[in-house]
Amino acid sequence: MNLSKHPIKFRCCSILLSALLFVMCISSCTLIPYQSAEGVNDNYTDEQLRVHFLDVGQGDSIFVELPDKKTLLIDAGEKSCGEGVSDYINARGFDTVDYLVATHPHSDHIGGMAYIVDNMNIGSVFMPRVSSNTKTYENLLESIYDKDLKITCARAGCVISENSSYKIEVLAPDVIDEDNLNNCSAVIKLECGNAEFLFMGDAENEEIENINADLSCDVLKVGHHGSETSTSLEFIERANPDYAVISVGADNGYGHPDKCVCDLLSQFGCEVYRTDIDKTIVFSYDGNLIKVENGEN
Numbered sequence: 001m002n003l004s005k006h007p008i009k010f011r012c013c014s015i016l017l018s019a020l021l022f023v024m025c026i027s028s029c030t031l032i033p034y035q036s037a038e039g040v041n042d043n044y045t046d047e048q049l050r051v052h053f054l055d056v057g058q059g060d061s062i063f064v065e066l067p068d069k070k071t072l073l074i075d076a077g078e079k080s081c082g083e084g085v086s087d088y089i090n091a092r093g094f095d096t097v098d099y100l101v102a103t104h105p106h107s108d109h110i111g112g113m114a115y116i117v118d119n120m121n122i123g124s125v126f127m128p129r130v131s132s133n134t135k136t137y138e139n140l141l142e143s144i145y146d147k148d149l150k151i152t153c154a155r156a157g158c159v160i161s162e163n164s165s166y167k168i169e170v171l172a173p174d175v176i177d178e179d180n181l182n183n184c185s186a187v188i189k190l191e192c193g194n195a196e197f198l199f200m201g202d203a204e205n206e207e208i209e210n211i212n213a214d215l216s217c218d219v220l221k222v223g224h225h226g227s228e229t230s231t232s233l234e235f236i237e238r239a240n241p242d243y244a245v246i247s248v249g250a251d252n253g254y255g256h257p258d259k260c261v262c263d264l265l266s267q268f269g270c271e272v273y274r275t276d277i278d279k280t281i282v283f284s285y286d287g288n289l290i291k292v293e294n295g296e297n
């Protein structure tokens with residue numbers, strides 16, 4: 001398939017409008033690589049876990065550097081973000097995504113993923129068993145098949161990887177709701193030492209209520225960009241996170257995140273980070289402490 005470097009096709013004859021669209025595209029997908037005080041290659045000299053919540057505007061993309069130098073990518077934002085996500089991962093010193101998870105077939109999660117598959121080395125691909133008739137979804141499947149990659153069904157109980165230092169497990173979906181793709185979201189738990197990260201995709205209350213697994217976590221990627229349909233009091237009591245990250249675009253048309261969700265998280269003493277305010281947010285875990293490496297809070 002043909003993925004152009006700048007995916008927006010300029011059909012408008014107005015040079016001014018084209019230039020404006022170009023700037024909007026670039027600004028929405030340019031990610032500033034995170035560097036620690038020691039420099040970009042510090043990930044080769046320690047065995048830390050690093051979880052990067054990438055600022056992809058209204059969408060999700062989470063890049064994880066595992067302690068054994070393997071990598072996990074959960075979602076890749078909209079199509080315009082694929083190249084930026086790839087560049088970010090490259091700048092961290094990686095050209096391979098060992099575990100690639102497409103949580104569900106909405107464009108704000110899988111739009112940029114075809115670019116990732118086309119341009120990076122990919123290990124295993126995990127997707128829920130639900131299809132979509134969108135061009136975005138078809139493009140991703142085409143890229144996956146062009147590379148002779150197999151898709152492993154992401155459903156409750158699927159273990160993406162497990163070894164002596166970490167475990168990555170799919171907690172949901174158990175049943176597929178074809179009428180609501182959000183409720184087909186792969187919900188992922190990453191356990192590393194005594195640190196637990198929970199990534200909710202866009203799962204809403206109906207899917208979450210069916211999860212029997214332990215939802216407790218230290219760091220929560222809040223479901224569905226902070227929508228009130230995904231974060232209930234009951235859920236927060238089960239998850240009981242210390243930190244919450246809301247992946248959301250500034251001034252989005254959905255009203256995300258809902259104020260009641262932000263209030264609820266704060267009432268529980270949760271430190272809340274938002275990609276529209278804090279930009280890309282990086283957590284590290286050294287086997288002892290979870291630290292927020294950047295962010296404004």
Ligand SMILES: [Zn+2]
Binds near residue numbers: 060106109202224
């Ligand atoms: Zn979404």
